[in-house]
Amino acid sequence: MSGDRLLCPYHGWEFNGAGQCVNIPYFPSDQKLPCAQARSYPVQEQLSIIWVFPGDPSEAAQVPLPTVPEYDDPNWLMVPIPGKFNAHFSICNENTMDVFHGFLHRNLQGWFDPKLLHLHQTDTDVEADYQVSYQGRLSQFLGMSDRGDRVTTRIISIRYRYPHYSNTLEGVSRMYLMRLPVSPTETRSFTLLFLKIRLPQTLVTVVRPLLSRVIWRFLLKPFLDQDVEMIESEQRTYEGDRQRRYVEVNPAIIALQRVILKQDGVQSSHPTLQSPHVDDSELASIP
Numbered sequence: 511m512s513g514d515r516l517l518c519p520y521h522g523w524e525f526n527g528a529g530q531c532v533n534i535p536y537f538p539s540d541q542k543l544p545c546a547q548a549r550s551y552p553v554q555e556q557l558s559i560i561w562v563f564p565g566d567p568s569e570a571a572q573v574p575l576p577t578v579p580e581y582d583d584p585n586w587l588m589v590p591i592p593g594k595f596n597a598h599f600s601i602c603n604e605n606t607m608d609v610f611h612g613f614l615h616r617n618l619q620g621w622f623d624p625k626l627l628h629l630h631q632t633d634t635d636v637e638a639d640y641q642v643s644y645q646g647r648l649s650q651f652l653g654m655s656d657r658g659d660r661v662t663t664r665i666i667s668i669r670y671r672y673p674h675y676s677n678t679l680e681g682v683s684r685m686y687l688m689r690l691p692v693s694p695t696e697t698r699s700f701t702l703l704f705l706k707i708r709l710p711q712t713l714v715t716v717v718r719p720l721l722s723r724v725i726w727r728f729l730l731k732p733f734l735d736q737d738v739e740m741i742e743s744e745q746r747t748y749e750g751d752r753q754r755r756y757v758e759v760n761p762a763i764i765a766l767q768r769v770i771l772k773q774d775g776v777q778s779s780h781p782t783l784q785s786p787h788v789d790d791s792e793l794a795s796i797p
């Protein structure tokens with residue numbers, strides 16, 4: 511960017527908000543500019559994220575952005591989490607809806623004994639409540655238990671509304687996961703995790719940025735790294751045999767697949783889903 515203009519990194523051509531080329535730095539000032547036009551999209555800035563609407567511009571105002579009430583609330587610590595996956599959008603989504611994969615994170619004191627308690631699906635949404643248990647220092651650090659050796663059981667509620675997620679871990683955290691399909695084999699995510707503050711506000715104000723980075727790097731990134739390994743492995747397995755059919759036993763994921771299939775008519779490259787590409791009627795997020 512150069513001010514409010516888009517700057518081409520190759521030759522430095524500058525484009526205004528309407529996509530028109532308005533400066534070529536090596537042209538003499540009296541030389542007429544060519545009629546070069548970049549594609550432009552309606553954008554909004556919210557939550558320090560630039561939201562791009564890739565569909566019909568006239569419909570942009572009708573699609574609401576996710577609301578994040580905790581964003582300015584000092585009682586929560588915000589931990590931004592970037593994610594990049596060499597995998598299809600739908601494989602990434604299944605990971606987020608899949609609470610039964612706590613097995614993968616067992617060496618990080620992740621959750622265990624998951625039970626699906628409630629599932630609700632509409633044409634656009636999936637809501638799932640799971641019961642999960644925690645034990646260990648992580649649950650103590652997150653305020654779930656006074657003692658690390660004690661098992662504590664909580665409800666985690668997950669909501670998917672294409673193309674984004676939110677979830678609530680009872681009394682502990684809220685998470686907003688904005689997902690951007692980039693290509694059939696690449697997906698990005700921008701997550702805002704909020705943890706309940708249990709320290710004095712004066713202390714938190716001073717250490718907030720550092721605390722956020724430390725929690726991301728040492729507490730959360732190891733979880734994400736394990737997920738990335740599995741997700742990308744699943745993508746590679748699919749590419750090795752695109753005709754192979756998969757067995758899915760989690761009703762929440764089956765519901766999720768049904769919703770994604772309804773999003774648009776574009777052909778997918780995923781084994782279980784046929785159309786989970788970017789829906790032009792929806793918003794994608796780009797930081």
Ligand SMILES: [Fe+2]
Pocket residue numbers: 611614615733737
């Ligand atoms: Fe995971």
